[in-house]
Amino acid sequence: MTCCYCGGDMAETTTTYFEQLENMIVIIKNVxxxxxxxxxxVVYNALVAERLEQITEQLQKSLTEIAVVNYSVA
Ligand SMILES: [Zn+2]
Known part of the structure; x- marks a missing residue:
């Protein structure tokens, strides 16, 4: 896989995903x-992106200010 910005090599790894919503901050580890x-x-494949959206949506219902979850168990 090649980077669409600089043409460098993209390696498979895991990252910590941050998203700031209106009332909360979502942190998803090991994505x-x-x-x-x-x-x-960093790029996510379509499945992962979809899953991140689902997790974020669920967390929004929890009404916490900061949510930290692990991708593999979320
Ligand atoms: Zn690059």
Whole structure:
């Protein structure tokens, strides 16, 4: 896989996903992704992106200010 920004090599790894919503901050750890070794650009595949959306949606209902979850168990 090649980075669409700089053309560098993208390696399979995991990352911590942050999302700031209106009333809360969502942190999802150990999210599988591809990361560029040159510029650090991170991409998620479609399945992962969908799952992140689902997790975020669920967490929004919990009314906590900061939610930290692990991707693999969320
Ligand atoms: Zn890159």
């Amino acid at each position: 599988p992704c591809h990361k560029c070794g040159q510029c650090g650009e």
